[in-house]
Amino acid sequence: MTLTSFSAPAPVARRTRAYFAPVNRITQAPVLFDPSQSSLFHLDAPPTPWIDLGWIQNFMRRSTGKSSPILTGVPAAALEQTRTLLEAQLSFEFLAWTKLTMALATGSQHMNLLASAADGAAAAPAAIVQSGSTASVIQLSAADAARFAPGSMIAVDADYAGQTGYLGSPISGACLRQPIADVDYIRRITFNVALVLGVSTTSLILAQPLPGGAPPPGSKLQAITGFVDREGGSFYHEWSALFVIQGSQGDRIFLHYPRLQSLTGAEESAMPLDAKHTGGLSRILLKGQFLALPVTDPIDGERVLCYRSFTPAAYAEI
Amino acid sequence: MQNAKDSFYLALRTRLATINPERTVLLRGAVRPGILVEEAEAPFAQPFSDVFVLRWLGHGVDANLSSAMSVTECEILYTTCGSQAFGGLDRGRMLSAMDQEVLAMLDPFYAPKLDYSVQPPADLHTNVFWDEPTFSPINVQRDRLSRSVRVMVYSYQQQGEE
Numbered sequence: 001m002t003l004t005s006f007s008a009p010a011p012v013a014r015r016t017r018a019y020f021a022p023v024n025r026i027t028q029a030p031v032l033f034d035p036s037q038s039s040l041f042h043l044d045a046p047p048t049p050w051i052d053l054g055w056i057q058n059f060m061r062r063s064t065g066k067s068s069p070i071l072t073g074v075p076a077a078a079l080e081q082t083r084t085l086l087e088a089q090l091s092f093e094f095l096a097w098t099k100l101t102m103a104l105a106t107g108s109q110h111m112n113l114l115a116s117a118a119d120g121a122a123a124a125p126a127a128i129v130q131s132g133s134t135a136s137v138i139q140l141s142a143a144d145a146a147r148f149a150p151g152s153m154i155a156v157d158a159d160y161a162g163q164t165g166y167l168g169s170p171i172s173g174a175c176l177r178q179p180i181a182d183v184d185y186i187r188r189i190t191f192n193v194a195l196v197l198g199v200s201t202t203s204l205i206l207a208q209p210l211p212g213g214a215p216p217p218g219s220k221l222q223a224i225t226g227f228v229d230r231e232g233g234s235f236y237h238e239w240s241a242l243f244v245i246q247g248s249q250g251d252r253i254f255l256h257y258p259r260l261q262s263l264t265g266a267e268e269s270a271m272p273l274d275a276k277h278t279g280g281l282s283r284i285l286l287k288g289q290f291l292a293l294p295v296t297d298p299i300d301g302e303r304v305l306c307y308r309s310f311t312p313a314a315y316a317e318i
Numbered sequence: 319m320q321n322a323k324d325s326f327y328l329a330l331r332t333r334l335a336t337i338n339p340e341r342t343v344l345l346r347g348a349v350r351p352g353i354l355v356e357e358a359e360a361p362f363a364q365p366f367s368d369v370f371v372l373r374w375l376g377h378g379v380d381a382n383l384s385s386a387m388s389v390t391e392c393e394i395l396y397t398t399c400g401s402q403a404f405g406g407l408d409r410g411r412m413l414s415a416m417d418q419e420v421l422a423m424l425d426p427f428y429a430p431k432l433d434y435s436v437q438p439p440a441d442l443h444t445n446v447f448w449d450e451p452t453f454s455p456i457n458v459q460r461d462r463l464s465r466s467v468r469v470m471v472y473s474y475q476q477q478g479e480e
Contacts, residue, residue, distance in 0.1 A: 004476060004477055004478070006474060008384065008385065008474075009383040009384050249444055249445050315443035
């Protein structure tokens with residue numbers, strides 16, 4: 001049987017979707033995307049450890065690297081080129097404010113606001129996570145579970161015990177040069193946060209799984225009220241990123257940046273809901289600007305910043 | 319372009335049967351999902367209530383591509399007088415329900431392109447795709463509420479297609 005093919009024009013797409021995965025700062029290991037497996041990449045259920053950050057807009061990327069010619073002869077003419085600077089930047093706007101998007105769109109450390117027991121008091125004491133907990137259901141003692149209600153937000157992680165260096169696993173949320181006196185510090189900077197949807201006598205049911213998976217033994221839990229970031233500081237988040245542009249014919253463009261760091265401080269942009277009424281309601285968008293850092297391609301040892309891969313539509317001539 | 323028009327209509331009809339199986343129309347003695355193509359039915363003097371009617375409007379072709387791209391504008395019209403059980407006082411709610419059904423029918427914004435002139439329909443291995451819908455204001459005529467939605471429907475012309 002012979003089927004018909006078609007000569008596919010340039011892909012037509014409506015929007016770009018972003019996925020991020022944490023770089024292991026201690027081992028300096030990014031998450032690498034294998035484009036040969038791209039057909040298995042489910043946009044709504046990405047494989048671990050990729051985290052779906054949803055649709056983004058005004059996605060722009062540009063190579064800011066430089067090449068210089070090697071000149072020869074009189075008069076001089078370019079013999080060949082050499083790359084003198086390897087650099088790429090990208091920017092886009094997130095369409096939602098979440099812990100992750102806010103952290104990605106800031107150039108500095110991002111923290112959780114731990115709920116206090118009373119106005120002006122220190123953070124409420126942490127509850128001990130009991131055994132049998134999973135990424136979606138946290139087991140607590142009956143007395144601790146009674147302190148939470150549906151709609152609560154929580155942070156789950158270990159007590160701070162004087163460590164220095166990168167803190168938080170699998171997502172590093174801070175880097176301490178010297179010990180501090182704050183037993184709740186790791187829960188302040190952890191990305192293991194979630195919304196509580198249901199409460200039973202001894203457990204909390206979460207709206208979405210904890211990014212770090214099931215809490216390890218010794219984890220504790222505290223209520224949070226929101227998030228805060230700071231202009232300044234010395235810490236830079238680092239992420240592996242994957243941007244997917246889904247074409248109208250099932251074709252896909254993947255842009256994979258193994259290492260990205262925020263390039264600027266926190267910045268927002270306002271987008272009027274009604275373009276004809278710019279003084280009215282506006283959507284406040286988180287604006288992210290990133291600098292791509294190089295990795296060494298294990299195949300040939302070349303230093304690269306980004307991989308662009310393309311999966312053609314079915315039956316498209318190639 | 320006929321294949322694209324047929325594919326768009328049948329995709330929406332299949333989706334509507336899932337979204338709201340109770341929205342049906344009795345047409346030429348058969349009960350069908352409540353969506354029809356105006357140009358494929360006998361002229362009707364008065365618009366159907368609680369049924370989606372597809373009307374094909376402008377047409378264009380971009381021939382400067384490796385495969386020519388056709389675009390046709392589709393207007394989806396719908397009307398309701400509300401239900402008898404509530405004396406028509408629920409007509410606003412019923413129009414809102416139809417607004418939601420239109421959005422649900424159009425998502426995802428593509429469907430496989432098939433040739434329905436043969437049996438079984440032949441897969442043409444490309445997709446029909448469309449843009450964001452544009453909703454018109456509500457048109458009020460006595461107890462009748464109407465609205466239309468416009469969508470630009472695109473497809474690639476393939477070998478042997480008219």
